[in-house]
Amino acid sequence: MSLLPHDLARLLEGAQQGPHYSVRAALALADGQPSPRIAALVAALTGSKRALWQGIAQVTGSTPPPDDAGLIRLAEWEVQAVRALTPEQLSLRLNGRAVGELLLEHVREVLWTAGQIAAQTNRVRMA
Secondary structure, eight states, rough: OOOOHHHHHHHHHHHHHOSSSSSHHHHHHHHHOOOOOHHHHHHHHHHHHHHHHHHHHHHHHOOOOTTTHHHHHHHHHHHHHHSOOOOHHTSSSTTEEEEEHHHHHHHHHHHHHHHOOOOOOOOHOOO
16 A cells, blocks of 8 residues: 555554544543653653654655754644655665555554553552
8 A cells, every 4th residue: 555645644644633532632641750661761752753764764755854853843844844755755665665555654654652651650650
C-alpha cells in the first residue's frame, strides 16, 4: 500500500494533535509536573523525529528539522514537511527502506508513545 504525502501528513497530524489517542491528548492527562518516565518518552520521540528527518532531508534534498524545536513545534513542522514531499520522494530509499514506509512506521511510533504517556498518567505516584 502506497500512501500519498497528504495521507501521511493527515495520519501524523492525527497521531500528534488529535483530540483523542494522540500525544497532545495524552500529555493533557498529565496533571502538574510530568513524571520522569513521561519526560523520557517525550525526549525519545523528539530525538526519533529529529533523526528520521535528518535522514529524509539528506535523501530528498528537503529542509532539515529546526534545531531548536521541542516536540510540539517539531511535530507541527513535520506535518508541513510531509505535505511538501512528492510521491517520488516518498519512494526514495533511506537505509534500504522507502521514505514513505519509514514515515508510516513513524506514525505507529507516535501512537505507541501516546499510549505509553497515557498509561503513565494513570499511575499513582508514590513518594
